[in-house]
Amino acid sequence: MNITVGMKGAAATQVERSDTALEVGSGDLLVYATPCMAAMMEGAACEAIAPALSEGQTSVGVALSIRHTAATPVGMEVRAEAEVTAVEGKTVTFRLTAYDEAGEIGSGTHQRVLVTAQKFLDKTYEKL
Numbered sequence: 001m002n003i004t005v006g007m008k009g010a011a012a013t014q015v016e017r018s019d020t021a022l023e024v025g026s027g028d029l030l031v032y033a034t035p036c037m038a039a040m041m042e043g044a045a046c047e048a049i050a051p052a053l054s055e056g057q058t059s060v061g062v063a064l065s066i067r068h069t070a071a072t073p074v075g076m077e078v079r080a081e082a083e084v085t086a087v088e089g090k091t092v093t094f095r096l097t098a099y100d101e102a103g104e105i106g107s108g109t110h111q112r113v114l115v116t117a118q119k120f121l122d123k124t125y126e127k128l
Contacts, residue, residue, distance in 0.1 A: 002052060003087050003114075009048030011040050012079035015072055015100075032072035037080070037106050038064060041096040044082035045110050049092060059092065059112035060120065066108030072100040082110070090114040 013019070019036045021027030026035050042061050049059060072078055078100045086093040090113050098106040 003049050003084060003092055004052075005084050005087065007048045007052070007084040009044045009046065009050070009082045010079060011043035011047060012077060013040060014077050015074050017074055020074060029071075030074055032074075032076075032078060032100070032105070034066075034068040034106075037068055037078070037098050038066055040078065041066065041080040041082065041098055041106070041108070042110060042112075044080040044096065045092075045094045045112060048082045048084055048094065049112070053114070056117055057114060058117045058120070059114050061110065062091075062113050063111040064108065065110075066096065066106055068098075068106045070100070070103070070105040072105055076100050076102075078105065085109075 015032045019032055020030045021033040022030050024033045024035055026033045080098045082094045082096050085095050092112050094110045096108045096110055
């Protein structure tokens with residue numbers, strides 16, 4: 001299977017205290033942290049293309065542009081949706097949207113690059 005425009009993925013979780021800006025160090029309030037929303041959005045993007053990856057292949061995030069437009073309290077469920085909007089060589093572009101139970105909380109775009117997992121790790125750990 002090839003990666004194609006229109007492929008979709010999703011991720012969801014319940015907001016715990018450990019997911020708050022206060023706990024992750026991105027602010028001082030007990031509300032869902034932007035870094036956690038970003039990670040969930042990237043997870044949705046990974047899910048979108050997972051069925052099309054070859055054995056030993058993975059993707060790595062290389063660009064992320066998001067807006068976090070509404071706060072979410074601890075205890076509420078959040079979810080992210082990702083849709084492939086472009087495929088250019090090994091680079092895949094996604095449209096991202098995040099929601100809580102009350103509505104949209106964020107949106108943006110994301111790019112991932114396809115890599116061979118072991119080759120990527122070997123090159124990374126050569127830095128040591």
